[in-house]
Amino acid sequence: MATVIRGAHVITLAGENYSPGFLAFTDAGAIVAVGPDPGHERLTAELPMELPVEEPIEVIDGAGRLVLPGFIDAHCHVGIAEEGAPIEGDDLNETSEPLTPHLQALDGINPLDPAFADALRGGVTTVCVLPGSANIMGGQAVIMKTAGPFAERVVCNSAAVKAALGENPKRVYGEQKKAPITRMASAALLREALARAREYGRRRAETAGEPSKAPEVDLRWEALQPLLARQVPLRLHAHRADDLLTGLRIIQEFGLQAVLEHCTEGHLIAGELAQAGVPAVVGPSLVNRAKVEMREITPATAGILHGAGVLVALMTDHPVIPIQYLPLCAGLAVRHGMEEETALRAISLHAARILGLDAFVGSLEPGKQADVVLWDGHPFDTRSSVTQVWIRGRMVYSPEASRCPGEGNTYKCG
Structure with a gap:
């Protein structure tokens, strides 16, 4: 399964930022695409580029949020x-x-x-x-x-x-x-x-x-x-x-x-x-x-x-x-x-x-591991919160999560 975050402010820390932007990654662990997202207002609109993944694709509305590497x-x-x-x-x-x-x-x-x-x-x-x-x-x-x-x-x-x-x-x-x-x-x-x-x-x-x-x-x-x-x-x-x-x-x-x-x-x-x-x-x-x-x-x-x-x-x-x-x-x-x-x-x-891990993590670039965090504001603003976290492309944290650390991969927001 692939996840696409659309319409967010994407801070790649690799030199290019996109607002609005999109980020696509798979639960196999890798980022597959990142870039501008001019059609983000309609989440059902065609993606800004063809993704090298098979269905299904989960689309997340990132409008008003920031996407950063873990x-x-x-x-x-x-x-x-x-x-x-x-x-x-x-x-x-x-x-x-x-x-x-x-x-x-x-x-x-x-x-x-x-x-x-x-x-x-x-x-x-x-x-x-x-x-x-x-x-x-x-x-x-x-x-x-x-x-x-x-x-x-x-x-x-x-x-x-x-x-x-x-x-x-x-x-x-x-x-x-x-x-x-x-x-x-x-x-x-x-x-x-x-x-x-x-x-x-x-x-x-x-x-x-x-x-x-x-x-x-x-x-x-x-x-x-x-x-x-x-x-x-x-x-x-x-x-x-x-x-x-x-x-x-x-x-x-x-x-x-x-x-x-x-x-x-x-x-x-x-x-x-x-x-x-x-x-x-x-x-x-x-x-x-x-x-x-x-x-x-x-x-x-x-x-x-x-x-x-x-x-x-x-x-x-x-x-x-x-x-x-x-x-x-x-x-x-x-x-x-x-x-x-x-x-x-x-x-x-x-x-x-x-x-010694910069070939794998630390920025949002195609081919790197999908350690991705969605914020509702800038992380340096003390009012901001993390809304979702993915590690190696798998969602491990969100307010809606229900599993505890001893049962699986996902933490519930406390």
Whole structure:
């Protein structure tokens, strides 16, 4: 079955917008056409172009509404820090040791966390769920959809390795009277882990075909081989400028792909970050100065970094900011200097590029996955609401839906 939305303001985030416009996609998962819709006043009128699909076709009146790609939260903890279960559902940090790169966030996620339904209410269809920042290396991120059959939600497991510098590891392990107690120890532990993993990989390669000589399998160092091979990025938690610069030194020393997370003082060193060519996922900006390293927090950071040439996405860091308010975070960035379309891309196409998914999601273009959201107003207007959501071409949210998350694919508006 194909779905055609007619007469809406279609914001593709691919360079062309259409008002009135139409968007066509199939429940097989792909967008098949997008463009202007001069005959939208009569929904029974002939479509503006022939569609490469068979009947039936469902036509939706989008007059007075906006069509946007599903938003992407590039850094959150949905499902792994569960709503309403502060102890039982907290699987964010394994604080028994500071180096746990072999842990997988997916193994800690509860797909029935109500925050997944909240995500749809905010137009968020894709999330990158990371372990927390208590450890120097906390584990592996997972990218997943926010609705659909549970077995089909995972887009990419082991999508990145989470690391952290700054106050969090110092505080957690300082209280246990073991390293890292200082920033020097944090950096040294990160370097040590990368060096040991590199040596482990070298020895494994040298003894290939000779099992008796091969080093004993160590899941920690196995988990870092894709990172050292530049197949996945290091997602580095750092707020303060000094921690960001330390992180850049280590990234360059080991030749890693990387993404800077939070980047609270990034605006103070925007030139250095731009020169390094490392993307940044900025936020959460709608919080107070909860820690010393956040005293320079401002919603202007993302716009300043973008202006300097840094590829920027925005985050909620859910549950720090509830995930449904990702558009609000982008709206605040606009209020503090970022251009409106750039802010939309910071929660869609730019986030997709940082996650390596821009060939599939992040904009409304033929051939891309049909993650589509219908709004009754602009998402930066706090009065606006999501009216329908499709993921991979299948409707997963609308006010008329009747199924609950445990029964199928569709969420009811609460």
